[in-house]
Amino acid sequence: MSDELQEFLNKLQEEEEESLAQRLASMLQLKYFNLKFHPVDPDALKIIPEDIAKKLNIVGIEKYGKKLIIGALNPLDKELKKFLDELKKQDFIVEIGVVSKRSLEKAWQEYKYIKTKKVKYTEILEIDQEKLNNILNSLQVKEDLKKILRELEKENPLDILDYLVGGAIKFDASDIHLEPTEKNIVVKLRIDGILYEIANFNKSIYGLLKNRIKLFAGLYLNITEKPQDGRFSIYLGKKNIEIRVSTIPSSYDETIVMRILDIEKIMLPLESLGLEDYDKKIIEYYIRQPNGLILNTGPTGSGKTTTLYAILNKIKRPEIKIITIEDPIEYKLEGITQTQVNEAENYTFANGLRSILRQDPDVILVGEIRDKETAEIAIHASLTGHLVLSTLHTNDSLGAIPRLIDLGVEKTLIPPALRLVIAQRLLRRACNYCKEEFEPDDKLKDIIVNTIKTVPKEVLENLDLENIKLVKAKGCEKCLYLGYKGRVAIFELLKITENMAKIIYEKPSEFAILEQAIKDGFINLKQAGLIKALKQITTIEEVERVAGTLT
Numbered sequence: 001m002s003d004e005l006q007e008f009l010n011k012l013q014e015e016e017e018e019s020l021a022q023r024l025a026s027m028l029q030l031k032y033f034n035l036k037f038h039p040v041d042p043d044a045l046k047i048i049p050e051d052i053a054k055k056l057n058i059v060g061i062e063k064y065g066k067k068l069i070i071g072a073l074n075p076l077d078k079e080l081k082k083f084l085d086e087l088k089k090q091d092f093i094v095e096i097g098v099v100s101k102r103s104l105e106k107a108w109q110e111y112k113y114i115k116t117k118k119v120k121y122t123e124i125l126e127i128d129q130e131k132l133n134n135i136l137n138s139l140q141v142k143e144d145l146k147k148i149l150r151e152l153e154k155e156n157p158l159d160i161l162d163y164l165v166g167g168a169i170k171f172d173a174s175d176i177h178l179e180p181t182e183k184n185i186v187v188k189l190r191i192d193g194i195l196y197e198i199a200n201f202n203k204s205i206y207g208l209l210k211n212r213i214k215l216f217a218g219l220y221l222n223i224t225e226k227p228q229d230g231r232f233s234i235y236l237g238k239k240n241i242e243i244r245v246s247t248i249p250s251s252y253d254e255t256i257v258m259r260i261l262d263i264e265k266i267m268l269p270l271e272s273l274g275l276e277d278y279d280k281k282i283i284e285y286y287i288r289q290p291n292g293l294i295l296n297t298g299p300t301g302s303g304k305t306t307t308l309y310a311i312l313n314k315i316k317r318p319e320i321k322i323i324t325i326e327d328p329i330e331y332k333l334e335g336i337t338q339t340q341v342n343e344a345e346n347y348t349f350a351n352g353l354r355s356i357l358r359q360d361p362d363v364i365l366v367g368e369i370r371d372k373e374t375a376e377i378a379i380h381a382s383l384t385g386h387l388v389l390s391t392l393h394t395n396d397s398l399g400a401i402p403r404l405i406d407l408g409v410e411k412t413l414i415p416p417a418l419r420l421v422i423a424q425r426l427l428r429r430a431c432n433y434c435k436e437e438f439e440p441d442d443k444l445k446d447i448i449v450n451t452i453k454t455v456p457k458e459v460l461e462n463l464d465l466e467n468i469k470l471v472k473a474k475g476c477e478k479c480l481y482l483g484y485k486g487r488v489a490i491f492e493l494l495k496i497t498e499n500m501a502k503i504i505y506e507k508p509s510e511f512a513i514l515e516q517a518i519k520d521g522f523i524n525l526k527q528a529g530l531i532k533a534l535k536q537i538t539t540i541e542e543v544e545r546v547a548g549t550l551t
Helices: 003-028 042-047 050-056 078-089 101-108 111-117 129-138 142-155 157-170 203-217 277-287 304-315 349-357 372-383 397-406 411-417 442-451 498-506 510-519 525-534 540-547
Strands: 058-064 067-072 093-098 124-127 173-180 184-191 194-202 228-236 239-249 254-261 292-297 322-326 337-340 363-366 387-392 418-430 436-438 470-472 484-495
Touching (some): 042 058, 042 067, 050 058, 050 078, 050 101, 058 101, 067 101, 157 173, 157 184, 157 203, 184 203, 194 203, 203 228, 203 254, 277 292, 277 418, 304 322, 322 349, 349 372, 363 372, 372 387, 372 411, 387 397, 397 411, 397 484, 397 510, 411 498, 418 525
Parallel strands (some): 067 093, 292 418, 322 337, 322 363, 363 387
Antiparallel strands (some): 184 194, 239 254, 418 484, 436 470
């Protein structure tokens, strides 16, 4: 038998197995999981010993606190029921789904990592409440962290990681950067989108610190010439935070970036993102539609994931099936089926989207549209009764349509499919404790009024443009003397109206699109930023930094 024929037969057998599992799930009114594409949560895997999992033909799939989702070959098995009763005695809330034998065998392979290498997700850095309180109380300003790290460098280097993480939490940092130079290690925190150097210490202890981070993140200690990615959990008192670790080789040693993934900060309701009432009404209208494509554009770090997750949580209901394909899955969302790109299994955005469509979803989130194939499948999905959310890399909302055409999408397919394009940025909020009010000079007033002259009147009706008062950043103990504390999003919403559709059919240049968008009530990012400045939420300097110079 030829290799091609054997491969074809194996594929048919696999499809038959998955089809049977899917039909069984439907008959029992349970969830169905294809673990070839659905990553297994190691925290869930660890709860069920390997010998029991294989005896009962089950596997732990997802874990949310005390809620545990288990995949089973036969959910009606009597022995399984006894085991579930034991789990319930341990206060677990158990949900059963159906999986195929192939899915089980693939998932069971992950046990070897938990038992031997103890790799990704399996290590936990625990900082008890008393120690955490001591760390947080000892850090009042950035200089405190620099001083403490120097002391720990000499007395107890093993505590450096605890204080780095504690400091990042205290100062609301999103990332910790460790950058080796010839003699020292420079430590930086990204606070509200800006990198600040907060400490440096002698390079002699970097090996110890680096290896500790690698062990927690499940990275190989002996690999230093290749990039590695890992992840670990931190228990801070009663709070659980995920840390995503990236290492790359550099001139003097490996550079490490630890990204802090705090579910409380990303899982925000749509209402708290900074949307003006005008914007909120537009977004809520389009996400209530049964089909269509909604794109979110903007650079890395502009809050796109937070916005898309907020939309999913807004529309999530038991009667709606939502499936995502992400790269990677940043946060686990309860009640939503999430899958992750797996290049090794040829589970790309395009192939994954095809598979998702066979699962009869109502709403689909595609992490990113990168190529013609993914774009075309997303558009066809939106034309066949699905609401599709995705991201696209363009500088603003106006560039999304030309970008889709550049990818090779037929322009006649865009108007009936595309509903809304969102562009967004994050502005730092002026600190409420120390911001100072001032009256701008006549030149600045004229620039502001002229810049927002095309903004719909209903948006400006509560703003006093005859008596403009702005604020400037000063700095105090509450904001670490930065003048800013926290961030707020600004949005640019491009609606695909009937008139806009005509422009796309005829001549979709950015100028023509802008001209029609303004007639449809369009507010650009600079105007959105100025509205925040006029409301004294941020400063003119911050608007110019993020949205461009005022002229």
